[in-house]
Amino acid sequence: MIAVPCHTPGLSRTALSKMGWLCSDTAQLRFDGVRVPVRYRLGAEGAGFRMIMGNFNGERLALSAMALGFAEACYDEALAWARQRNTFGAALIERQVIRHKLMDMQMRIQSTQAWLEALGARVDAGDEGTDWVANVCLLKNHATQAMQFCADAAVQILGGMGYMRGTVSERVYREVKVMMIGGGAEEIMKELAARQWNL
Ligand SMILES: Cc1cc2nc3c(=O)[nH]c(=O)nc-3n(C[C@H](O)[C@H](O)[C@H](O)COP(=O)(O)OP(=O)(O)OC[C@H]3O[C@@H](n4cnc5c(N)ncnc54)[C@H](O)[C@@H]3O)c2cc1C
Numbered sequence: 001m002i003a004v005p006c007h008t009p010g011l012s013r014t015a016l017s018k019m020g021w022l023c024s025d026t027a028q029l030r031f032d033g034v035r036v037p038v039r040y041r042l043g044a045e046g047a048g049f050r051m052i053m054g055n056f057n058g059e060r061l062a063l064s065a066m067a068l069g070f071a072e073a074c075y076d077e078a079l080a081w082a083r084q085r086n087t088f089g090a091a092l093i094e095r096q097v098i099r100h101k102l103m104d105m106q107m108r109i110q111s112t113q114a115w116l117e118a119l120g121a122r123v124d125a126g127d128e129g130t131d132w133v134a135n136v137c138l139l140k141n142h143a144t145q146a147m148q149f150c151a152d153a154a155v156q157i158l159g160g161m162g163y164m165r166g167t168v169s170e171r172v173y174r175e176v177k178v179m180m181i182g183g184g185a186e187e188i189m190k191e192l193a194a195r196q197w198n199l
Contacts, residue, residue, distance in 0.1 A: 001048030003040045010034040020174040056184070057136045061119070063183045064136075064143035068112045070172045070179070071147045074154035075105045077168045081158050092157065101153045108146035115139050134193035141189050144180045151176050 004011060011034050013027040043051050079102060082092040092098045119135055122128060154169035155162035162169050180186055 001042045001051055002036055003042060004031075004034060004036050005040075008034055008036060019177060020171075021178050057133060059183050060136045060140040060189075061116075061123075063179060064112070064116055064139050067140075067143035067147040067179050068109065068116060070175065071105070071109050071112065071143075071150035074147075074150040074169045074172050075102065075109060078102060078105070078154040078157040081161070085159075098157060101157060105150045105153050108149050112139075112143045112146045115142060131196060134196040137184070137189035137193040137196075140184065141180075141186050144176070144186070147172070147179060148176045 006013075010032040012030045012032070014030075016026050016028060018026060042048075079093075082098050082102065085092045115135075116139065119132075119139060122132070151169060151173040155173050158167060158169055161167060162173075164170060184192070
């Protein structure tokens with residue numbers, strides 16, 4: 001693994017136009033005859049991929065926590081809106097179908113939080129166990145599915161307002177797919193977990 005300073009001759013980049021993560025300057029990088037001194041190497045020669053792998057589980061755990069936060073933000077906005085918005089003579093929260101949507105969100109939020117805390121406690125106790133990687137992979141899927149569900153439900157509860165830039169739920173809705181794909185796509189997470197459990 002090597003660090004390449006961004007003004008190194010031969011390195012050029014083109015910004016990519018994305019659905020979300022707009023403040024993250026993801027770009028295509030081109031290396032044309034780029035030379036860097038050997039002192040810019042990080043770690044031992046040939047150990048780069050192992051170093052990247054060492055980051056995978058922590059990144060997936062962090063993505064799970066982020067997804068939980070996004071899901072909670074959608075719930076909070078949807079609940080506040082449902083209390084304040086009146087249609088046909090009653091607040092939205094008075095409608096059973098709206099309350100049930102909120103409870104469906106809570107089910108996913110609570111289960112994600114419980115799993116995240118249980119796994120975090122295991123790591124803190126130094127007890128990662130043999131199925132640690134499988135748990136991280138499936139938690140990442142569960143958390144990002146919870147986020148997807150909550151973003152969708154919140155936009156629906158907000159109605160037309162949920163489609164507007166400026167609401168939390170609209171913003172979170174646009175961030176769903178990168179959370180489900182980045183850091184390891186859902187299908188790959190399931191494969192890794194299945195492999196660890198010798199399926
Ligand atoms: C905004 C953004 C920022 C990113 N930032 C980073 C970063 O900072 N660092 C970094 O390293 N990467 C980053 N990535 C890359 C990200 O990790 C990959 O996009 C992701 O791992 C999926 O890989 P891929 O795009 O090559 O999809 P592909 O591997 O082409 O997969 C496409 C689809 O096919 C499925 N699939 C692939 N193989 C199989 C299989 N064998 N069986 C079943 N299904 C399969 C996948 O699950 C996915 O649904 C970023 C991506 C995005 C969108």
